[in-house]
Amino acid sequence: MNFINWDFLVNTFFVALSGVPVALLVTVVAMAFAVPLGFLLALTRIHEIPVLNFFTKIYISFVRGTPVIIQIFVLYASIPLILDGIFKKYNIDYAIYDINPLWYAFIIFSFNTAAVLIEVFRSALQTVHKGQLEAAHSVGLTTPQAYRRIIIPQALVAAMPNLCTATINLIKATSLGYAISLQEITLKAKVAANFGYNYLEAYIDIFIVYLIVCMTVEYLFKWYEKRLSRYKYVGA
Template sequence: MPAPVTARPALAALSAVPWWLVAAVLLAVAFGLAIAADEGYAAIFNALSAGIGTTLFVTVVAFLMAALLGLAVAGAMLSGRRIVREAATFYVEIVRGIPVLVLLFYMAFVAAPALVAAWNVVTQPLQAAGLLAPAGVRDFDLLWRAVVALVISYSAFLAEIFRAGIQAVDRGQVEAAKALGLTRVQVFRLVVFPQAIRTVLPPLGNDFVAMIKDSSLVSVLGVQDVTQLGKIYSSGTFLFFETYTVVAYIYLLMTVSLSLAVRALEKRLRRHEALRGG
């Protein structure tokens, strides 16, 4: 007996679901149940869950700031002035050649003390008048040192993504918008950016997921994220296998969930574009 007509769309939707996604969901559910049923794993998960907020905070704040800086650098790379274009390209090429971990150490132990010393020099008159207390290196929180390092590192990669997306917009549309009397800001906001964002969304999503994983590097500075809490817990209990299994599980939950969210957003944008085209 054939399936009812109303059931066919549901069956088609189920058949379109990737097998890897089904396997990942089943694995996540199975491991989640195992954590809930086992007191040892549950204790580890409870201990590490306190760092999820820090991991997400570092990721979201650093990525948003890196995107804004990267967009500005991309605009500079497309500038008509050679000195601006060359300076932006120099920034991108140099930063992309430095490993994130090295940049974290440099920001934490070289740049931060230098910035604090420069701040004290600039504010010396206010300090002498008793209006401002001298700043110490410890006043520059390690969390924000890590965030700044991630912003600098990822802004160089995002700048290249934005540059490619902007250049992918048909030049004829830009010229037509200018002929209609739109200003450069209006052309970018109404014509260039809406089209460029659809082009750069997939690589932006990939970099956002990558930043979640790279945020674990902040643990080397003692920031209390998931990785750092796992390191502390395992060193105190010697449950290295169990602890780092839970650490991996937490990161997988975050990365896979965000990957699916980005894919859903891409599909929605494509449907919206198809409707507009139709």
């Protein structure tokens, strides 16, 4: 008995593959927002800035303590309501509920990933000896210059493995975009499977596509990590 429709498996693989650009676009945009936000909030934790440090702890606890799918439902339901209230107050005529789900995906996954990166950057920055900053000041560098030229390159070496993990987790999390009708890998394969109920084949295709994408991203991170190794500080 043939349990797998091989023709469907092959054809749907390319259907699922067509969702890769959307998954990668969401990943790139989310990381573009999450990296600077996560870095700045990590500094508030390191320097223990009173109000911001408290806000950051609550933010991290919320993201860590709730499933990503729940965050997606909450934000996807609340953002249109908030925008609708603001637009009505200022008499802005715009169809809020016609906004492309892609924009919500950018916000939702940036929100989630930034919280993860706060702890990644905090732990990475703490691996750089405080004397590095003091030495930079002693030769006339400002604090921003010291961070850009000395602290951040060294911290990136320590952060790279965790940044790789965060990026791969983000790529995999985009599979939950089906919940907001995002035309990514999972939704495209599931829609193709609906007609003939070939869900086993569709899930195999989804598995293979994500495996290929994530292994490629992991390889690129390892290549870049080797290039960054020249900034690694070796203490006395």
